Amino acid sequence: MKLQHNLYLKALLVFCCTALMLSCNKFKLLKNEDSTGADAGANLKSLSMRDYLLEDHSTDYTQLDLFSAAVKRAGLLDTLAKTDDYTAVFLTNTAVTQMLATIGYATVADAPPMILKNLIGDLIIRGRIKSTDLALNETRKVQTISGNYIYYTRTASTSDQYILYINQNAALGSSAALVRSQDLEFKNGVAQVTAQFTYYSLLSDKSDDPNPAGNTVTQKLAVAKDVYVRGGTGNNTANFNDAATIDLKAVSAADATVGRIGVMQYPLTKPAFGDKIGSARIYVYIYNTGLTTATTFSFAAYLGENKDWTETTITWNNAPTYSAVAMATVPVPGATVGWVSFDVTSAVTQLYASNGTFINVFLKHNVDNFIKLRPREFSSGLYASYIMLTSPPLTLLKLGQVTPLAVTAAKASAVLSTDNLKMTGTEDRNIIYTVKQAPTAGFLVKYGIPMAANATFSQSDITKGAIKYLYGGTGNTDKIVFQARDQNGGYYATDLNLDITIN
Structure with missing residues (x-):
């Protein structure tokens, strides 16, 4: 009887729980x-x-x-x-x-x-x-x-x-x-x-390793002005335009008069190979260090203020200012005699982009010894400093086609296809586009994520349907400007203008 009672209670409990779930x-x-x-x-x-x-x-x-x-x-x-x-x-x-x-x-x-x-x-x-x-x-x-x-x-x-x-x-x-x-x-x-945001985005195709194979051209920009300035009372207002030497010595907090800094100016003539720079290096000739082979010193180049100056009047006090952080620093063996170079590609590229006509460079080192350079006047300019510009590799790219992208206002979006933007000359994964000018009446997106100026994508992304234009709702035309380059860093000669029609 007790067993039957327990079974009855269990059955009743199950029934009540089920009824409660259904009623709720x-x-x-x-x-x-x-x-x-x-x-x-x-x-x-x-x-x-x-x-x-x-x-x-x-x-x-x-x-x-x-x-x-x-x-x-x-x-x-x-x-x-x-x-x-x-x-x-x-x-x-x-x-x-x-x-x-x-x-x-x-x-x-x-x-x-x-x-x-x-x-x-x-x-x-x-x-x-x-x-x-x-x-x-x-x-x-x-x-x-x-x-x-x-x-x-x-x-x-x-x-x-x-x-x-x-x-x-x-x-x-x-x-x-x-x-x-x-x-x-x-x-x-x-x-x-x-609780996690996810979106459809295919893996990107990895481009091939670069293989420039010497496919570049160079152009030399000879130094236009070169002197050194000296600190300390009596020296900071004096001019040191020496035709035989440019003396450098580390600035000392204990004795300001010993500090000597080289000041150079190079013209930024537009290169014959175009306005895209592959690399830029400054070369200076060291003829004496007074150091042994057991010593290594740190030699640094600083970007100077965009302010002109004259070789015969520049002093420590009236010289242009220069950046607190070096553009480039190189370790130099103590007994070096010969050419030393600095990579200044970033600064030179930015100055060309802003239509700069010259670059001021300040040279310093970190040892209490004279590091002596040859100025442009010495030995008929044989040891004159210069900037060597190197072009990007000659491009592999050839223009396939650039045709307007048509967008209907009702749909308000369109996928960018190879009918609209196509380059040839290498594999699709090796063709990289950079957005130089973003659209103003809408948005360019890659798998739905907006791309601003300087964003990049590949020809493979276009083939996969990853690139889309989204219409913002106003205006009936738009434009995007692209720059194309290959895996070697070779740029197509002109920018690509993609017109967008909205109807």
Whole structure:
């Protein structure tokens, strides 16, 4: 009798628990690796995804208020209200914050609607996919409403047979996302919730190693002015324009009169090979150091102020200023007699870009010995300092075609194809484009991520459909300017202007 009574109590307990679950009408969430996944709430099957996102989630545990705001700003609420079935990846506040950081905006309100629409559209597909629809270790690749693809993968652990990942695939270069709350069924689809931002981005094709093979030309820019200046009372107002020597000595805090610094000026004549510089090196001739072979000293070149001066009047006090950090520093063996060079490519390139006509260079070293250089006047200029400009390697590239990109205002986006931008002469993976001028009426994106000026992509990216133009909503024309180079660093001779028509 006691046994029957216990069985009756157990049966009653099971019945009550079942009735309680049904009366609450909670939508059952499948078990997931992330046990902190929030309950999505009651009666989801009676709501569209739009209805649910329009609810106030700022104070509940779903952490979906930023995603709701992003979907609204993207103009996708109407899509999620349709009676058609959709499967959407919902992003928690953490994931939305990651997305904003990736595209370079601080808040949802700052982000351009078209950027959000394109990225969130890549998290939405037509039709329903639940974790229970996938076999163990199955991956499904499905096209998104933005035209890219999304991967759904089901895995398992010893405690959970339904672990769902988004974009977990060896072909992708972007991070995968673990679904924390699975298979939330609405009347018009299914939602998968994740706390990690993920997007479709194929791995980039690695370009070949450079092989310039001496395919360059050079041009020498001889020094125009060279002197040294000397510190300390009595010397700091004196001029030391010596036709036989340029004396350098480390500046001493104990005795300012011993410090001697070389001051050089080189003309920046435009190179005959064009305005793109492969490298720039300054050469100076050391004829005496007073040091032994056992000693090594540090020799440094500093960029001077863009201020002209005269050899016969320059002094320590009236000389141009110079940068606190050296452009280049080289170790020099103590007994060196001969040419020493400094790499000043960065500074020279920037000065050419800003239409500079000369460069001032200050030379210093770190030992209490005279380091003596030959000036331009000595021995009819045989040992005169100079800058050697080297061109980039002669390019392998040949123009295929550049034709306007047509965008319809209604669709507001278009994929850049090889019909619009194509170079030949080497493999697609070796053809690199740099954005020299970004569009003004829209956005150029790579897998949905905006590209600003100086961003790069390859011909392979174009072939894969990774590059897209997103129309911002105003204007009927736009333009992007590209620079093309090959894997050896050889630049195509002219910039490429891509016109965009919007109708």
